[in-house]
Amino acid sequence: MGQTATFRIWRGNGHEGTFTDYATEVTEGMVVLDAVHQIQAHQAHDLAVRWNCKAGKCGSCSAEVNGHPRLMCMTRLNQLNLAKPVTIEPMKAFPPIKDLVTDVSFNFRAKKSIKPFKPRPPDAPDGTWRMAQADVERVQEFRKCIECFLCQDVCHVLRDHRLFDEFVGPRHMIYAAALEMHPLDVEQRARDLKDAYGVGFCNITKCCTKVCPEGIGITDNAIIPLKERVIDQLYDPVVKLLRMFR
């Protein structure tokens, strides 16, 4: 490439901010995070950006590139139209701290509110369990989550409606699903899923699934199955009746 591109970066503190344009030379193979680092090194030493692995595995460098929630380290410049300025903003669902860095601590609190893993009594006298691969396969998908919180950022229930007290968000729905569908887990979470975690607030618009860098089927494989389980436990009169005879 060897061309100059403009990056329109959000500069601000917790209260206010503005977009500032930075022109910088870009070369082949660069990702958005490289460009941000280059700008930080040569033009804006005080530019705040969170990153760690540069390999799409730590989940730190989440931001919004041209309006799309993305990992900056996994967004190659050749995927973008460099003829126009590339906008880079912090995640909008979370309180801004400085520039591209936001306060994502809501997510840690939300995670703590989910009832933890509670295994059934051990299967063998030596205190161990036996599981079939077929049974754990489903929850293994959810364990790929890198906690980038892009799904939380894009979810309109949090982003636009700000229902942080009512809804734990898609990331924690897959966390709850990983526990709930675990073959050894015996905890009951249906009532909490409905009342405390707010599964009913999700209107299955699948924005979370579309942005997940790990390709986790958040809506189809976690949220909808959880909705169905809540129906079993709390709404469906026929299932309730059947359970009485079991």
Place this chain on the structure above:
Amino acid sequence: MSESAVPLVVARRRFGETTRRDLWWVQPLLVFAGLSTFVVYATWAAFQGDHYTYGPYISPFYSPEIFGTSPHNWFGPKPAALPPWLPFTPALLILPIPALFRFTCYYYRGAYYKAFWGDPPSCTVGEHRTTYWGENSFPLILQNIHRYMLFISMAVLAILVVDAWEALWFADPATGRVQFGVGVGTIVLAANVTLLSGYLFGCHSMRHVAGGCVDQISRAPLGARAYRCVSCLNRRHMWWAWTSLFAVGFADLYVRLCSMGVWTDVRIW
């Protein structure tokens, strides 16, 4: 969540506000156009009460014909007890079932919340509403009847399969003898039930019933296989939803136009 909320209130965005550069409005617009066209056509067709059979074919909008005047009817003509001011066609008795099934379908819900409600108009695009209840309370909590709609729709699907079978048997106009045959209409009805089956058997509620509801599926080998099959169809649920919608509308149109003499049904066999 029970713990404290995020302290800072970020300014609400205006309707349609976004920094996205792509044509984000195209998809919701296509969904809006596609679903509206279908709803308008299906409503019109359901109120016609005419031209819904042709030879061995019956339009899927009108099957089962519980009461009606065509040779396909089950219990004779419209019951005299029905008040004359009540609009009646055989389709009006049956169409609410697939309509409610599709209305409560997890795929369509996500799609029409975006296209018709603008909630959200598209991902990361500003909304026009300030309040939001989601599916957490009345009325949208009623979407949870989806599994019942699935079971009832399965029965209707079985009847459509029989219709497709009967579309293979043509009566000779001269002798009245029934003989095996395949017309373009047979293929249209068969394609319709195939696509509808892919749609119904890939339903999210079906996936739950087929094995999604248990944590140790390896203990039920039959359930494991059913769950795998349903999951496989479910991965392309949107594709099945749209193709089956088109197929069912086209099947009605085909029978209708043949019956009206606009199209001629070609016998292939």
